[in-house]
Amino acid sequence: MQARSIRVTLLLLLTGVLCLVLVASALAWRAPTRSEQQAITRVAERAPHAKRAHVHVSDIRVSTVGPWADATVTLYFGNAPDNATDILHRVHGKWINASLGTAGEWCVMPTKDQRNLGFSAGYPCHR
Numbered sequence: 001m002q003a004r005s006i007r008v009t010l011l012l013l014l015t016g017v018l019c020l021v022l023v024a025s026a027l028a029w030r031a032p033t034r035s036e037q038q039a040i041t042r043v044a045e046r047a048p049h050a051k052r053a054h055v056h057v058s059d060i061r062v063s064t065v066g067p068w069a070d071a072t073v074t075l076y077f078g079n080a081p082d083n084a085t086d087i088l089h090r091v092h093g094k095w096i097n098a099s100l101g102t103a104g105e106w107c108v109m110p111t112k113d114q115r116n117l118g119f120s121a122g123y124p125c126h127r
Contacts (some may be wrong), residue, residue, distance in 0.1 A: 044057045054076040067090035087106055
């Protein structure tokens with residue numbers, strides 16, 4: 001009887017670990033390489049909303065399942081900072097701005113990339 005309870009406990013533990021591994025792999029974005037960081041920063045700094053503002057790009061994350069990335073863009077108009085999320089898409093080896101904003105900008109990406117980068121699956125994209 002005790003051997004059976006040990007087997008059940010091990011099976012439950014193994015199942016729990018497997019679930020954690022699957023969840024972790026779904027949120028497996030990565031940090032950019034140095035060249036990606038430079039290219040993404042250069043593109044994000046030239047976002048249409050930036051115009052004459054000082055721009056700071058931070059928190060760059062690159063999807064491991066598709067050619068997408070996101071970054072936090074802080075625009076400074078005088079001393080007032082304004083944060084936004086920039087969604088970037090790599091097309092033919094070049095990063096381009098796909099969307100910039102504060103709500104739902106990740107809807108331009110496929111769902112698998114949204115999940116990979118940790119965006120809310122409950123947001124009503126295209127509804």
